[in-house]
Amino acid sequence: MSQSSESFPLQSQNGRAVSLNDTPALEVADLEISFPSEAGVVSAVRGVNYQLRRGEVLGIVGESGSGKSVTAMAVLGLLPETAQVTGSVRLGGRELLNLGDKEMSKIRGRELAMVFQDPLSALTPVFTIGSQIIEALQVHQDISKADARKRAVELLDLVGIPDPQRRVDNFPHEFSGGMRQRAMIAQAIANDPAVIIADEPTTALDVTIQAQILDVLKTAKDVTGAAIVMITHDLGVVAGFADRVMVMYAGRPVETGVVEDIYYEPRMPYTIGLLGSIPRLDDTERKALTPIDGNPPNLSALPVGCPFQARCPIVVDVCRQVEPVLERAGSDVHHSACHRAGELVTGSLPVDEVYPVPEIPEARAARIPRDQRPAVLEITNLHKHFPLTRGALAKRKVGEVRAVDGIDLEIRAGETVGLVGESGCGKTTTLMQLLELVSPEQGKIVVLGKDTANLHQNERRELRRDLQVVFQDPMASLDPRMPVGAILAEPLRSFGRKKAEVFARVTELLKLVGLEPEHANRFPAEFSGGQRQRIGIARALALEPKVVILDEPVSALDVSIQAGVLNLLEELKAKLDLSYLFVAHDLSVVRHTSDRVAVMYLGRIVEVGDVAQIFDAPSHPYTQALLSAIPVPDPRKERERARILLEGDLPSPTNIPSGCRFRNRCPKFQTLAEGDQARCIGEDPSLHGLDEPGHEAACHFAGALSVV
Amino acid sequence: MSLNANALVDEAGSTDPIGDGPQVSTGRGRLVLKRFLRNRAATIGLVIVVLMFLSAFVGPDIDQWKYTDIDFENFQTPPSGAHWFGTTQTGQDMFALCMRGLQKSLIIGLVGGVLTTAFAALVGACAGYYGRWADRILSWFIDLFLVLPSFLMLSILSPWFRGKTWMILIPLLAAFAWMITARIVRAQAMSLKNREFVSAARFMGVPGWRIILRHILPNIASLLIIDAVLNVAATILGEVNLSFFGFGVQAPDVSLGTLIDTGQQDIGSYQWLLVFPMACLVVLLLAVNMIGDGLRDALDPNAQGAKSKVRRPKAERRDSTPVLTEPVTVEVD
Incomplete structure (x- = not known):
């Protein structure tokens, strides 16, 4: 298994030269980790090897349960005591695995830093941001409090926190999610670490914030020269950021190489399956995704042979008997653990033909032009404001949260309308207004020709x-x-x-979503995420609805499973003549x-159009x-793309800017002449037709x- | 309470699915049993309670004396082969009396404890789920009963139920013990109400009472089971207290409370009159509480006590207390 630890290219992505002679910043060899559990011993990690030089970024990609986070925890010495760890972890040549907690504490935070997924639980809520950074500094360095504070302000400035002098005394709850993550990064780089481990640092964040954080991480790497281990499930995130990638499956690296x-x-x-199963932003024609069937194996009862055999479309007999080891596949630094890697390299087995492309039928309604189809859902000028009150006895109204502030939306029969926006933009409130089927505060909701304002109790049911x-x-x-x-x-019983x-009907529904009728006796906990979502879909279809609202139906699923659910939704739509309102970020x-x-922003729809119009000519x-x-x-494309980085966070819906609500973050606003700017400040733009x-x-x- | 442990499934029972079909996991009921039996104190408690049940209901048939019999040859004799626990001043067999008292304690405890929890669950769930005016009225009742001095109320009511069946004590004891549980259930119901599966049921047109019975209560079943067991102990103690002061079970019937009351008057010379009923009570309460603790550990997926362990040689063990401020989350799935 030592092939993967050979030397790697000298040039890292940002052009920083990496010398071959110095000892690797981090070296992990033959790392194996297991945990006892109710179901037997879980082999979470079964042999991980990698070497990382200063300034290098290693992306570790894998689904949940592939052992990527456990590996990081082992490096940090943060595993629970029940874990059994063997192998070696060397930081700058020093073995870490046999160190006690006291010695590890001296290393953690100084030479080895961590950025966690959830910045809210990773910062102590009762101390100010500043005091937590100062603490990190003073624990490891002999530095006076005043100097540490000065340094904390510098660090916050470095990670892009506006007005750091004042913000340093804020508490974590006064920071937004993105700012907390910045503060976490500031804390991580405070002692100029040799290695930063970032465990899904952007997963909990919105895309525009994710772009900002990745930018900050790049800055952090450039400033400290640290090596970064970036753990993620998102192949897009690592494409533009990592120098090398390690794909993990069932506790083992299955492919390593340069990005x-x-x-x-x-x-x-x-890896082929993962790449084929993610919908891509740059796909112009719509084709079915290639899902990887099945689920990851049970780590407490691994099959003999290749752990991927049950899901692999090109499985052969040898895969069921011998577990493949990482072997050279193609270039010197590219290794793959597959018995058929050789065929893939020579091209006798073409990469695009590994996975069969499923057929998706075309919806009947799609043949009729859109204007001739009836509207199944119409929302006109929908408002939902929540009052903010103060006072215990007499509740005074001190303001209001304008969660939904005038929305018009129309869904025609047989179409899928995507409602997109970051968290806090009012998507969920809009959905709840729709689903309650009651008369809205202001505006009108018409479902299948019936105005919800004049419904009786029975009609509503x-x-x-x-x-x-x-x-x-x-x-x-x-x-x-x-x-x-x-x-x-x-739902069937409640309708008698x-x-x-x-x-x-239950049997029929289970078959419809691709499950077995025998599954009816099982409990949800016995199913995987994808199967559970199929059950959720089956339940929604039980009463033969005409409109289905999909509230982020795949965002909680692993990518390989996501594709299967998306294909299923597409197929059901065609089969059952459904219309979808697809809410997603x-x-x-x-x-x-x-x-x-x-596209929704702060309670308003800012742009609407056909999918091609929005993606090819966003206005x-x-x-x-x-x-x-x-x-x-796509690493090359990703490196060439220019990012439009938005400043700051979504403003609070209690305090919406005058005029155009986007103007204080708008990149275009800053380039406008003064007279035009005045228009943005003074006049609230409404939706108007384009070309x-x-x-x-x-x-x-x-x-x-x-x-x- | 019609909640059976087999219908409970949560994270504790989940295992990773494998292949295309879901894998058969250890059933929830069996898992809880496994975790419960791993707790030695709880198992001992369970054995003690079962033995007490047997001796309380079968014991009197084996013993030659009934609790009403008077042995004119033995007044206040210490324990012997004929009278295992000795006799009283009037020549009654102490063992028969204790078993009679134990019967009552067991029945009152079990029925009362379950009744208390069931009532609390219903009130709490309605208040929490319906909210608004239902919540206001029910919460007002909860608060009202909380401020009433329960012992005083029961002793005032005592003349009214004197001479009637002692079973009346069960609802009366329950009526003054449900409030705290109801408050906890209310809070739980309020948070469950916002969970997606409850919204899903609501959007499918399922009526409120059905959501309470089918979704809310089963999801707090572990809490209710534990609470019911602890309420058993509380109810037993409540009855003993009342009877001790003469407000509960009345002569000629006996309960552990009345036995302790009479026994404590002669503690100096005739210890067995106090020691045996006292021991019955203490052992019973201890056993019930041990079962309660064991159940809590077995039903709570995060409890440390019930987890399976693998022994490791000491030299290998690394101390891995996290010093960073983050909680350690390990992804083992």
Whole structure:
């Protein structure tokens, strides 16, 4: 397994020369980790090797459970005591695994720093940001409090926190998610570490913030010269950031190499599958994604042979008997653990033919022109404001949260409308308004020709059949204490179907979403994420609805499983003549699934149009920034793309700027002449038609720009 | 309470799915049992309670004396082969009396504890789920009962139920013990109400009472089971307290409380009159509490006590207490 630790190219991505002679900053060899559990011993990591030089970025990619985070925890010495660790972890030549906690504490935070996924729980809420950075400095360095404070302000300035002199005394809850993550990075680089381990540092953040944080991490790397281990499940994020990539599966690296090798010449079916299963922002034609069937193996009962065999489309007999080791595949630094890597290298087995492309039927309604199809859902000027009150006894109204502030949206039969926006833009509030089926505060909701304002109790219940929802988190939306059969039967029973009828329908529904009828007796916890989401979809379809609201249906799933669910949704739409309202923050997914797209910002729709119009000619500056922030899983393209970085965070919906609500973050606003700026400040732009029919944007100076 | 442990599934029972079909995992019921049995104190508690049940209901048939019998040859004799626990001043067999008292304690405890929790669950879940005016009225009742001095109320009511069946004590004891649980259930119901599966049911047109019975209560079942067990102990103690002061079970019937009351008057010379009923009570309460603790550990997926362990040689063990401020999350799935 030592092939992977051979030397790697001398030039890192930012052009920094890496000398071959110095000892690697971090060296992990034959690392194996196992945990005892109820189901037996879980072999979480089964042999990981890598070497990292200063200034180098290693991306570790894998699905949840592949052992990528556990590896990082082992390097940091933060595993629980029950974990059994063997192998070697060397930091600058010094073995870490046999160090006690006291010695490790001296290393952690000074030579070895960590950036965690959730910046809210990673910062102590009862201390100010500044005092936490000062603490990190004073623990490891002999430095006076005043100097440490000065340094803390410098660090905050470095990571791009505006007004650091004042912000240094803020508490974590006064920071937004993105700013907390910046503060975490400031704390991590405070002692000029040799290695920074970033565990999914941007997963909890919105795309525009993700772009900012990746930028800050790059700065941090340039300033400290540290090596970075970047753990992620998002192939796009590492494409533009990492020098080398290690793909992990079932506790083992299955492919390693420089970033170009992995993306352009993958030599392991798992990597090929991962790359084929992600919807891409730069795909112009819509084709079905290639999902990787099945689920990762159970780490406490691994099969004999290759752990990927059950999901691999090109499996041969030897895969069931011998587990492949990492071997050279193609270039010197490219290694793959696959028995058929040789065929993939020579091209006798073409890479694009490894996975069969599934057929997706075309929707019947799509053949009729859009204007001739009836509208199934119409929202006109929808408002939802939440009052902010103060005082315990007499509640005074001190302001209001304008969560939804005038939305118009129309969904025609047989189409998918994507509603896109960052968290806090009012997507969820809009959905809840729709699903409650009550008269909105202001505005009008018409579902299938019925105005929700004049519905009686019984009519409202009847209408619920036609409007159903699939939630984001399949674990949270399925009652964990009910077997799947009972979950699917619930909507049927509540509409008084007979028992035999219910049973037949449950069987039918399970088959429809690609599950077995026998699964009806199992509990949700026994299913994988993708299967659970299929159950959620089956439940939404139980009452044969006409409109289905999909609330981020794939964002909680691993990429390889995401593709299967997206294909299923597409297929069901064609089969059952459904219309979808697809709410998502991931624009690549929206590009793949939607016919029309509406972009939301601070309670308003700022741009709406056909999918091609929005993605090829985005005209609102916000849409442009949003699109440019999304990483593309293509290293060369990714490095060439110019990012439009937005400044700051989403303003609070209690305090919406005058005039155009985007103006204080708008990159275009800064380039405008003073008179034009005055217009943005004074006049609230409304949606107005652009060159092409059906394409509208709410910007005084809308102009198309290609950013993908 | 019609909640059965087999219907409970949570993270503790989850295992990784494998292949195309989901893998059969250890059933929830069996898992809880496994974790419960791993706790030695809880197992001992369970054995003790079962033995006490047997001796309380079967014991009197084996013993030649009934609790009403009077042995005119033995007044206040210490424990012997004929009278295992000795006799009282009037020649009654102490063992028969203790078992009679134990029967009552067990029935009152079990029925009362479960009744208390069931009522609390219903009130709490309704208040928490429906909110608004339902919450206001129910919370007002909870607060009202909380400020009433329960012992005083029961002793005032005592003349009214004197002479009636002692079973009346069960609802009365329950009526003054449900409030704290109801408050906890209310808080739980309020947070469950915002969970997606409850919203999903609501958007599918499922009526509120059905959501409470099918979604809210089963999801707090572990809390309710533990609470019911602890309420058993509290109810037993409540009855003993009342009877001790003469407000509960009345002569000629006996309970552990009345036995302790009479026994403590002669503690100096006839110890067995106090020691045996006292020992019955203490052992029973201890056993019930041990079961409660064991159940809590077994049902709580995060409890340390119930987890499986692998022994390691000491030299290998690394001290790995996190010094950073972050909680350690390990992805083992």
